[in-house]
Amino acid sequence: MRAIDRRTLLVASVGLGLSVWTGDLARAQSDPLPSWNDGATKKSITDFVARVTTQASADFVPPDQRIATFDNDGTLWIEQPMYVQLAFILDRVKALAPLNPGWATTQPFKAVLDGDMQALAASGEKGLMELMAATHAGMTTDEFHKIVSDWLASARDPKYKRPYTELIYQPMLELLTYLRANGFKTFIVSGGGIEFMRPWVEKTYGIPPEQVVGSSIKTRFQMRDGKPVLFRLPEINFIDDKTGKPIGINEHIGRRPIAAFGNSDGDLEMLQWTTLAGGVRFGLIVHHTDAEREYAYDRQSHFGKLDKALDAAAANQWTVVDMKRDWKRVFPFQ
Amino acid sequence: MRAIDRRTLLVASVGLGLSVWTGDLARAQSDPLPSWNDGATKKSITDFVARVTTQASADFVPPDQRIATFDNDGTLWIEQPMYVQLAFILDRVKALAPLNPGWATTQPFKAVLDGDMQALAASGEKGLMELMAATHAGMTTDEFHKIVSDWLASARDPKYKRPYTELIYQPMLELLTYLRANGFKTFIVSGGGIEFMRPWVEKTYGIPPEQVVGSSIKTRFQMRDGKPVLFRLPEINFIDDKTGKPIGINEHIGRRPIAAFGNSDGDLEMLQWTTLAGGVRFGLIVHHTDAEREYAYDRQSHFGKLDKALDAAAANQWTVVDMKRDWKRVFPFQ
Numbered sequence A, B: 001m002r003a004i005d006r007r008t009l010l011v012a013s014v015g016l017g018l019s020v021w022t023g024d025l026a027r028a029q030s031d032p033l034p035s036w037n038d039g040a041t042k043k044s045i046t047d048f049v050a051r052v053t054t055q056a057s058a059d060f061v062p063p064d065q066r067i068a069t070f071d072n073d074g075t076l077w078i079e080q081p082m083y084v085q086l087a088f089i090l091d092r093v094k095a096l097a098p099l100n101p102g103w104a105t106t107q108p109f110k111a112v113l114d115g116d117m118q119a120l121a122a123s124g125e126k127g128l129m130e131l132m133a134a135t136h137a138g139m140t141t142d143e144f145h146k147i148v149s150d151w152l153a154s155a156r157d158p159k160y161k162r163p164y165t166e167l168i169y170q171p172m173l174e175l176l177t178y179l180r181a182n183g184f185k186t187f188i189v190s191g192g193g194i195e196f197m198r199p200w201v202e203k204t205y206g207i208p209p210e211q212v213v214g215s216s217i218k219t220r221f222q223m224r225d226g227k228p229v230l231f232r233l234p235e236i237n238f239i240d241d242k243t244g245k246p247i248g249i250n251e252h253i254g255r256r257p258i259a260a261f262g263n264s265d266g267d268l269e270m271l272q273w274t275t276l277a278g279g280v281r282f283g284l285i286v287h288h289t290d291a292e293r294e295y296a297y298d299r300q301s302h303f304g305k306l307d308k309a310l311d312a313a314a315a316n317q318w319t320v321v322d323m324k325r326d327w328k329r330v331f332p333f334q
Helices: A002-029 A040-053 A084-099 A101-105 A109-114 A117-122 A124-136 A141-154 A170-181 A194-205 A244-252 A265-275 A308-316 B002-029 B040-053 B084-099 B101-105 B109-114 B117-122 B124-136 B141-154 B170-181 B194-205 B244-252 B265-275 B308-316
Strands: A067-070 A185-193 A212-224 A227-238 A259-262 A282-289 A319-322 B067-070 B185-193 B212-224 B227-238 B259-262 B282-287 B319-322
Touching: A040 A170, A040 A282, A040 A319, A067 A170, A084 A101, A084 A109, A084 A124, A084 A141, A101 A109, A109 A117, A109 A124, A117 A124, A124 A185, A124 A212, A124 A227, A141 A194, A141 A227, A170 A185, A170 A259, A185 A194, A185 A244, A194 A212, A212 A244, A212 B244, A212 B265, A227 B244, A227 B265, A244 A265, A244 B212, A244 B227, A259 A265, A265 A282, A265 A308, A265 B212, A265 B227, A282 A308, A308 A319, B040 B170, B040 B282, B040 B319, B067 B170, B084 B101, B084 B109, B084 B124, B084 B141, B101 B109, B109 B117, B109 B124, B117 B124, B124 B185, B124 B212, B124 B227, B141 B194, B141 B227, B170 B185, B170 B259, B185 B194, B185 B244, B194 B212, B212 B244, B244 B265, B259 B265, B265 B282, B265 B308, B282 B308, B308 B319
Parallel strands: A067 A185, A067 A259, A185 A212, A259 A282, A282 A319, B067 B185, B067 B259, B185 B212, B259 B282, B282 B319
Antiparallel strands: A212 A227, B212 B227
């Protein structure tokens, strides 16, 4: 009986060992970044993650400090032929125009109603925020959440004829998952409206609302029929772009990221803030080089202009993703 | 051999069953809230948690929506004879007074230098924020972090002669741990300065910096000798008190809490926002009734005034903690 017990134990042990071994093998064989072509770009990511997550490494970073911040427009999802939120704004301006006759002669509203994209882009981030305040205010936060969700359910991108939430970058989705699997906490830090993103980013990127930093308008607390609401006011509260990004990061997260991902000059200060204060840090710029599968644009673009940050990437040894060369595919549906 | 295999299996199964059973027993026997006396107050907490965490329950709330917000001053740590941050401010004002001769004749600075607590309290939250701006600005965020940490290491409370970070409420620490063990994400939402809290709340409460909402001053991004810093400006950015609490919650967290914990009129709107929009929700007010072990104060207090919120608690069926009756001990060291 004793011998048989031993045999039972042995079989059990071998079975256990085998399952551990096959588990390791499966993990080793499954590439966590399958949509990234092998090469220096991909290696820079996996090398960084290995350095900061290896306990024996001098560069080890404890999990609670593994903060990674991602721009949204042009970094996680499409931003051409215009910011998605701008497409939303155009629809809202057109819908609200009959109630606001003055808009026909006032910029940036006139540009929207005339379909004059040049004039609209020229109004810049500030013009965009004016449009946001005018079209995003005058309702409760819950009502706005519903307006955004309803719009996203029906709106289609002009080029791909798909919902915008499908026009997200598959390699970046894999990167988000890979970082989280390695103990990182992933945040969005976007010039886009914080309340425009929150209704859909959790389902789309696995990033919960409390890990979203963005531009915002002011709100007012009110009791309505005994129920508390937050009413959205036509007044800009914060613009989370350029120097606003490190400010927003400090305010919302309260510690410095160790990795930051962007694609335009609006991300320059976030990348500086993240990478230039010492320690092993990681900065990455998505360079849109693929006119065939997506769009090719950089220094001259009205949306997602990448000029100073491209020069800074070379100077600071940030990784620059060449979409055409580095990505096996761009969108999940391809 | 077949019989013996069966017997081995049986022994293994019984062993497994036994360990599961003893595990349950150990869990059932260990009270997660040992510093709370048994009674209606404690039961209201455990009943709520059971309702929202039981999958079969109609009131089940998925873990990602189990957001709980806690005021800090008077709810998690002491706020008498004055807010701890005010004690910090007094020290800073005294240290900086020689460089600011005008303060001797200008309120609220005069009150600080004269030691006139009545005049100081009369200047209210606004006066406090003026003092904050004047004493908390003019340095980088990293420098301020160090100033706060150094001060907390040496400062002692006048009554207990202990570091302020020991003057935290043991029953509330247990409550934080209990909620987190039940899948809740715990946040601080305080009128106190967000950057005054972040250096120490993770070690003290287990709440990471990114789960802290508080009052703030504006910062400016600068490059200094090639290193990015955020410079603190003497300009108020946000006051996270009263109606500011739901606004701050919405901005930082982006979803409505299902449980909120406070102790003063400054928490009224947070409790309304949390509990009055439908669903099974939980509101709790810590009522300071124990003059012997701590302090007894409510409707007439200069700090942590509890008046309207106490009436609202009765009207809205929020739990009111009677510290003297409900808490076995107040501080961890007792």
